[in-house]
Amino acid sequence: MKRRDFIFKGLGAGVLAGSGISLHGFSRIMGNPMAAGDGDYDLVAIKGSDPVAMFDRGIESIGGMQAFVKPGQTVIIKPNIGWDALPERAANTNPELIGHIISSCYTAGAKTVSVFDNTCDEWKKCYSKSGIEKEVKKAGGNIVPANSESYYREVKIPGGKNLTTAKVHELILDSDVFINVPVLKSHSSAKLTIAMKNLMGVVWDRRWWHKNDLHQCIADYATFRNPDLNVIDAYRVMKRNGPRGVSTEDVIRLDSMIISKDIVAADAAATKMFGLEPEDIPYLSIAAEMGIGNINLAELNINRIKM
Amino acid sequence: MNFRVLKKVRLIVSLIFFLLITYIFIDFTNALSVALIQAVLYLEFVPSLLNFISLAGIAAAGFIFIIILTLFFGRIYCSSVCPLGTLQDIFIWLKRRFTRKKQFGKLRTFKQLRYAILILSILLLVFGWVFPLLFLDPFSNFGRIIANLVRPVYLLLNNFSTFFLESIDIYTLYRVEPGVTSRFSILFSLAFLIMIIWLSLRYARLFCNTLCPVGAFLGFLSKFSVYKIYLNQSICTSCGKCSAVCKAGCIDIENKTLDFSSCIGCLNCLTSCPDNGVMFGRPPKNPDISLKAFDSNRRNFLAGGFLSLASLASIPLLAAPQGKRRGRQRSPRAVIKKHAVSPPGSISSEHFNASCTACHLCVSACPTHVIKPSLLHYGLSGIMQPRMDYHASFCNFDCVICSEICPTGALQPLLIEEKHVLQLGKVVFIKQNCIVYTEGTDCGACSEHCPTKAVTMRPFRKKLLIPVVDPDICVGCGACEYACPTDPKSIYVEGNPVHLIADKPQIEKLEQPDTNDDFPF
Numbered sequence: 001m002k003r004r005d006f007i008f009k010g011l012g013a014g015v016l017a018g019s020g021i022s023l024h025g026f027s028r029i030m031g032n033p034m035a036a037g038d039g040d041y042d043l044v045a046i047k048g049s050d051p052v053a054m055f056d057r058g059i060e061s062i063g064g065m066q067a068f069v070k071p072g073q074t075v076i077i078k079p080n081i082g083w084d085a086l087p088e089r090a091a092n093t094n095p096e097l098i099g100h101i102i103s104s105c106y107t108a109g110a111k112t113v114s115v116f117d118n119t120c121d122e123w124k125k126c127y128s129k130s131g132i133e134k135e136v137k138k139a140g141g142n143i144v145p146a147n148s149e150s151y152y153r154e155v156k157i158p159g160g161k162n163l164t165t166a167k168v169h170e171l172i173l174d175s176d177v178f179i180n181v182p183v184l185k186s187h188s189s190a191k192l193t194i195a196m197k198n199l200m201g202v203v204w205d206r207r208w209w210h211k212n213d214l215h216q217c218i219a220d221y222a223t224f225r226n227p228d229l230n231v232i233d234a235y236r237v238m239k240r241n242g243p244r245g246v247s248t249e250d251v252i253r254l255d256s257m258i259i260s261k262d263i264v265a266a267d268a269a270a271t272k273m274f275g276l277e278p279e280d281i282p283y284l285s286i287a288a289e290m291g292i293g294n295i296n297l298a299e300l301n302i303n304r305i306k307m
Numbered sequence: 308m309n310f311r312v313l314k315k316v317r318l319i320v321s322l323i324f325f326l327l328i329t330y331i332f333i334d335f336t337n338a339l340s341v342a343l344i345q346a347v348l349y350l351e352f353v354p355s356l357l358n359f360i361s362l363a364g365i366a367a368a369g370f371i372f373i374i375i376l377t378l379f380f381g382r383i384y385c386s387s388v389c390p391l392g393t394l395q396d397i398f399i400w401l402k403r404r405f406t407r408k409k410q411f412g413k414l415r416t417f418k419q420l421r422y423a424i425l426i427l428s429i430l431l432l433v434f435g436w437v438f439p440l441l442f443l444d445p446f447s448n449f450g451r452i453i454a455n456l457v458r459p460v461y462l463l464l465n466n467f468s469t470f471f472l473e474s475i476d477i478y479t480l481y482r483v484e485p486g487v488t489s490r491f492s493i494l495f496s497l498a499f500l501i502m503i504i505w506l507s508l509r510y511a512r513l514f515c516n517t518l519c520p521v522g523a524f525l526g527f528l529s530k531f532s533v534y535k536i537y538l539n540q541s542i543c544t545s546c547g548k549c550s551a552v553c554k555a556g557c558i559d560i561e562n563k564t565l566d567f568s569s570c571i572g573c574l575n576c577l578t579s580c581p582d583n584g585v586m587f588g589r590p591p592k593n594p595d596i597s598l599k600a601f602d603s604n605r606r607n608f609l610a611g612g613f614l615s616l617a618s619l620a621s622i623p624l625l626a627a628p629q630g631k632r633r634g635r636q637r638s639p640r641a642v643i644k645k646h647a648v649s650p651p652g653s654i655s656s657e658h659f660n661a662s663c664t665a666c667h668l669c670v671s672a673c674p675t676h677v678i679k680p681s682l683l684h685y686g687l688s689g690i691m692q693p694r695m696d697y698h699a700s701f702c703n704f705d706c707v708i709c710s711e712i713c714p715t716g717a718l719q720p721l722l723i724e725e726k727h728v729l730q731l732g733k734v735v736f737i738k739q740n741c742i743v744y745t746e747g748t749d750c751g752a753c754s755e756h757c758p759t760k761a762v763t764m765r766p767f768r769k770k771l772l773i774p775v776v777d778p779d780i781c782v783g784c785g786a787c788e789y790a791c792p793t794d795p796k797s798i799y800v801e802g803n804p805v806h807l808i809a810d811k812p813q814i815e816k817l818e819q820p821d822t823n824d825d826f827p828f
Contacts, residue, residue, distance in 0.1 A: 045826055084705055112476060120756060120790075122675045122703050129705075148482040150466075188764045189751020189772060206752075211792040213748040239817055241760050249814045255822045272827040282749070282770070297828045304826050 042300040043260040045269055049307040051097040051235045054257040058231075059104070061303050062259065068229050069177050071109030076175035077101060077141070078227075080183045080198050081117035081132050083244050084125040090236035090251045091244060092130035093183045097233055099135030101181060106140060114142040114171050117201045120244070123147040144171060152204040159223030159290070162216045167204035172225060180227035180263070184234040184254075184270045186242035190214060191281050192274060193243050194267045195230040196222050215282040222263055222292045230266045232258040234273055264293025265300055272297070310577040310587070317387050317574055325393040332453035332671050333461045335483055341711045348714040350388050352521045353444040353664060357437070358716035361662045367716060374528060381529040381536070385515055385522055386572035391445035392515060394452075395507040396573070399554060402508050416556060416569055417517045425523035435661040438688050443520055446714075448499055450666035451691070455488050455496040458671060486699065488670055492680035492691045511554035512571045526568040535567045535590050536576065542584035549576035549585050639740040642795050646802035647684035648695040648732045648783060651702065652710030652718035655805040656685060663717035665691035669709035675700040677785065678709060692717075695731065697785030697800060702731070704758040704784060730809040732783030732800040734761055734776045740797035743773040753787035753798045759812050762787050762798065774798060779810045 041062055046054040059065055069075055079093035087095055102113045115136045119126040127133040127143060136143040145151065152167035172178060182198035189210075190197050196218050200206055209217035234256040241250045256273055260266040264287045268278035278284050278295050288295035327347045331339060348354060349369040358367035373384045385392050428439040441447070462483050469480040487493070506513050515522040529535075538549070543563045550558035553576055557569035565576075565585075576585045646656065650669060653659035669678050670693050677700035680691045695702060710721040721729065742750040744767075753774050754762045761781035767773035774787075776798070788799045 045828070047826065048822060084703060122706075125674065125703060125706070142476065142478050144478050145481040148466075148484050150470075150482055188754035189749050207790070207792040210750045210752045210790075211742060213746070214750055215748075243755050244758060246758070246760055246812055247814065249817065252817055252819050253822060254820070269828055275827075302828070 040301060041303040042262060042294075043258065043265050043269060043297075044303045044305065045273075046257045046259070046305045046307065048255055050255075051094045051233055051257060052100045054235075054255075054305075054307065055097060055100060055104075055231065055259070057305055057307060058257060058259040058303075061305065065104040065108040068179070069105050069108040069110050072111050073109075073176035074174070075105045075110045075113045075177045075179060076171045077105075077113060077115045077179045077181055078172070078198065078202055079115065079117060079132060079181045080185075080193070080201065081123075081126045081130050082120045082201065084121035084129050085245065086129055087131050088236070088248050088251065089245050090183060090185065090238045091242075092126070092132065093181050094233045094235055095131035095135040097231070097235075098132050098181060099139040099141075101179065101231065102136060102139035102141040105177075105179075110177075112142060113140075114144045114175070116144040116146040116169060116171060118146040118169065118204065118206075119201070146201075149204050155224070157220060157224045160217075160220030161290075162212045163209065163220035166221065166224070168225070169202050169204075172202045177229075178225065178227045180230045182230070182232055183236075183238075184232055184274060185238040185245075186240050186250075186274075188242065190218065190283060192267075192271055192276065194232055194270045195227070195263045196267055196283060196287060199227075215286055218283040219286040219290055219292065222287055223290065226263055226292070228261065230258070230260055230263050232266055232270045234258065234270060237274065239274075262293040262300075264288055264295050265297065266293075268295045268297055269302075310574065314574045314578060317383075317572070320387040321393045321396070324388055325390050328390045328449065329453055329457070332450050332668065333458045334671070335458075335462065335465075337672065337674060337708060341708070344712050345714075348446075348668075350384070351446040351714060352384060352389075352525075353440055353446055354666065354714035354716075357440075357662045357664065358714065360432075361658065361716035361719070373525070377525045377528045378531060379533050380572075381532045381534070381567055381570055382522070382525045382572045384525055385512075386574070389445050389449075389521070391449040391503070391519075392512070392571065394449060395503060395512055395514065396554075398504055398507040399511055416566075421517050421523045421526075424518060425520050425527070428520040435657075436688060437661060437664055440520060440664050441688075441691065443518055444664045444666075445515075445519055445521055447664040447666035448496070448503075450668055450671075451492060451496040452500050454667035454671045455493045456500065486676050488667065489680040489682065489691070491682050492665075492667070495691065511556070512573075513556075515571050516555055516569050522571070529570070530568045532567060534588055535565075536570055536574075536585065536587050537565050537567070537590040538563045539584045539586050542582050544582065544584075546581070548581065549579045552576060552579045639745075639793070639795055640737050642737070642799045644684075644799065644801055646732070646804050647681060648697070648785065648800055648802035649685075649806075650678055650693055650695060650709050650718055651707065651726055651729055651731060651806075652713065652721045653806065654719060656689075656802075657804070659717050660685050660689045660692060662715050663689075663692045664715055665693065666714065667691075667693070668712055668714060669693055669718065672708050672712055674706060674708065675703050677702050677789075695783075695785055695800075695802075697788035699789075701756070701786040701789040702784040704782070728782065728809045728811060730782050730803055730807040732781075732785075732802040733778040734781040734783070734787060734798060735778075735801050736762075736774055736776045736798050737795075738773070738797070740793050740795060741773065742793055742797070743767060743771050745793075747771065750792065752790035752792060756786035756790045758782065758784060758786065759809070761812075780812050782809050 044058040044061055046058045079098050081092050083091040085091040105113045133143045146169055151169055153170055154167050157164050180195050182195050185193050187193040199221055234254045236251050237254045238245045238250050239252050258266050258269050271278045331344055352370050352373055355367050355369035376383055466482045469482045540563045545560050547560045550560045554573050555569045555571045557566040649656050649659045677695055678693045679696035681694040684694050707721045707726050710718045738744050751764050754764050759780045761777045762774050764772035765775045783800045785800050791798050
C-alpha cells in the first residue's frame with residue numbers, strides 16, 4: 001500500500017515539475033520575432049495554378065521564406081484539419097501545400113517545423129484522412145497532437161473585450177515563427193472561416209467562445225498572437241454547408257491563394273474571392289474597428305499574380 | 308501421455324487468451340484488426356451463444372465447438388479459454404508463491420445455487436432477458452474489470468511516457484484523456500474484482516462452480532464427457548496429495564472419487580499423484596456410484612429450478628421506466644429524453660437489451676469515447692449496457708468499429724454506406740434555451756458539426772442566425788448536442804427505440820465559376 005502511494009505521488013510530482021519546465025517560453029510570445037518591411041506588398045493574391053506553384057510565386061514576391069524564417073528558429077504551422085474528410089471535400093487545408101511550406105521552412109534554415117490542430121472530429125481520423133499527417137511526415141515535420149487539455153497553457157489576452165483569458169497550445173506559445181494556413185470555407189454560424197476563424201483551433205475551450213459572442217471572441221483572440229504569416233488556401237473551396245460540408249458537391253474550384261501578414265486584410269481579400277463583402281462578416285468588421293488589421297483593400301498595396 | 312507437457316500446454320494456451328483479450332480491452336489505438344479481435348473472441352461462450360441467437364447463426368458457432376470439446380474432454384473452456392478463469396489462477400498462483408499456505412482446505416460446493424443460476428439464466432434468455440448473464444458472465448465481467456480498472460492505469464502510464472518523449476521532441480506516442488466510463492460500472496467492477504480476489508485466495512475456483520452460469524452449464528455437460536479425470540481405486544492410497552492441489556474441491560479422497568462436473572480442468576492433480584493413480588481417459592463403469600451421483604444431481608437440479616422460478620416472480624420490477632415529460636416549464640427547459648440512444652448496429656433497444664452483456668468492448672474501442680455504460684437509461688434490466696452519451700462526445704460519421712467488434716451480436720455489423728443513413732435518433736431544438744435567443748449573439752456550434760445538415764441556420768431578428776432542424780435527414784450522431792454550449796442543452800437527440808433509415812440530404816448542383824476571371828479587388 002505504501003509503495004503504491006509513493007509511486008502515485010511520484011507520478012504527480014513528476015508531471016507538475018515537467019509542466020513548469022516549459023513556462024519560460026511565455027515571455028517570448030509578446031514580441032514579434034518577424035522583421036517588418038520584407039517586400040513592398042501588403043498582400044499577395046495568386047490565381048490560376050496548383051497550391052504549391054502559387055505559394056512559390058507568391059512568397060517569392062515578398063522576399064521568399066527566408067524573410068519569415070531565420071536559421072535555427074522553431075516554426076509552428078496551423079492548418080485547418082478540423083474534419084474527418086478527404087482533401088476533395090475541401091474541409092481541411094490542402095495537404096500538399098502544408099508539406100511544401102514545411103520544406104520551404106527547412107530550406108530557409110528552420111530548426112523544427114511542427115503542425116497541429118485542435119480538431120472538431122476525432123483528431124487521429126482528421127490527421128490521417130486529410131492527408132496532412134502523411135505530407136508532414138514526408139517533409140520531415142512534426143505532426144503534433146492537440147487532443148488533451150494538458151497541451152494547453154492559460155494566458156491573459158489584454159486586448160480582448162469578452163475573451164480575456166484562454167488556454168493556448170504550448171507550441172503556439174513556445175515557437176519562434178507562427179504560420180497560419182487556413183482553407184477558405186463557408187461557415188454556418190460565422191458565415192466564412194478563413195484566417196482569423198482558423199485561430200479557434202489553437203485554443204482548448206471553443207465552447208466558451210460560442211457562449212460569449214462568437215464574433216467578438218474571434219476578434220479578441222486575434223489581438224493576442226497574430227500569425228507572422230497567413231497563407232489562405234482557396235484552391236478547392238467549400239461554397240456551402242460549411243465548415244464540415246456534406247459531400248464533394250459542396251466544393252468548387254477557385255484555384256487561388258492569398259498571402260499576407262495582415263490577418264484582417266487577408267480575410268477581407270478571401271471574402272471578396274468567395275463572393276461576399278468583408279463588411280458582411282461581423283468578426284471582420286469588429287477586428288477592423290479594434291485596429292487588428294486593415295479591412296479596406298483599396299488602401300493596400302496588393303500584388304496580383306495570374307498564372 | 309505426459310501430463311507435465313499437457314499442463315504446460317494448458318498454461319500457455321490460457322495465457323495467450325488472457326493476454327490477447329486483456330490487450331483488446333486496454334488498447335486505445337485500434338491497433339488490432341477487426342478480424343483478429345473476432346478470431347480471439349470467437350470461442351467466448353456467452354458472447355458466441357448470444358451472437359448465434361441474434362441472427363448471426365453458424366458464423367458465430369464458437370460455443371458449439373466448446374460444447375463438443377466439453378463432451379469429449381470436460382471443461383477445457385474454464386481452464387484455458389475463459390480469461391476470468393485465468394485471472395483467478397493468477398491470484399491462486401500468487402498466493403501459493405508468496406504465502407506459506409500452499410494448500411486449500413476442503414472446498415465447499417453449492418450445487419443448488421449453481422443450478423438455480425443456470426436454470427434462471429436459461430429461462431430468462433428464452434424470454435429475451437440477459438439479466439443474470441449481465442452480472443455473472445465471466446467474459447463480460449473480465450472485460451469490465453479491464454476497461455474500468457486496468458485501462459485507466461494503462462492510459463496514465465502512456466501519458467507519462469508521452470510527456471517525457473515530447474520533451475525531447477518525439478511525437479510517436481500521444482496523450483489520451485482517460486475519461487470516466489461510468490461510476491456505477493466502475494464500482495460494480497471493483498466490487499466484483501474484490502469478490503473474485505477474496506474467493507480465489509480463500510476458496511480457489513469457487514466462483515466457477517457456484518456463481519458462473521457457464522461453469523454450471525459446462526459442468527453439467529461434463530458429466531457426460533467421453534474422457535474424464537478419475538481416481539484409479541485400486542491404486543489410490545487416499546494420501547490426499549491430489550485433493551490438496553485441486554482448485555475446485557472436486558476430489559473426495561475418502562471415497563476415492565472425483566466429481567468431474569466440478570473439475571475446472573487445471574490438471575494439477577494429474578501430476579501430483581506419487582503412484583500415478585489419477586487417470587485421464589475413459590473411466591471404468593461403476594453403476595453404484597454413477598446412479599448415486601445421478602440421484603443427488605437430480606435433487607440439486609430440481610431444487611435449483613424451484614429457486615430460479617421463485618426469483619422469476621421479481622421480473623416485473625426490472626422493466627424500463629417510461630420517461631415522462633414534465634408539464635410546462637419556465638425557461639430554460641430541462642432536456643428529458645424519452646429513450647436513450649443505443650449504439651449503431653443495435654437495431655432496436657429491444658434487440659440490444661436482449662443481447663448485450665455489457666462487456667464494454669465497444670466502450671473501450673470507440674475512438675470518440677461517446678459510448679458509455681448506462682445507469683437506468685434502459686431500465687434496471689439494462690444497467691451498464693452502453694448508450695450514446697452525447698455530453699461526452701459524438702459519433703463519428705464514418706466509423707463503424709463498435710458494430711464490427713461486438714462479440715455478442717447486440718451490435719450487428721454495419722457498412723459505412725448503411726451507417727450514413729442509419730438514424731439512431733432524431734434532433735430536437737429547444738429555442739428557449741438557445742444562446743441566439745437568450746443572449747442575442749451568434750453561435751451555431753450545432754450546425755457546424757452536423758454531418759448531414761439536418762441542422763441549418765436561418766436569419767433571426769436583425770443580423771443573427773438561429774438553428775432550424777430537419778429531423779428527417781438527421782442520423783442522430785449527437786454532434787449538435789455535444790457542441791451546444793448551453794446548460795441545459797438547446798439541442799439534443801431523442802433516441803429511436805427502433806433505429807430507422809434517414810432520408811438522404813437533397814443536393815443541388817453548384818455552378819463552377821470561371822477561374823480565369825479577374826481578381827474581385
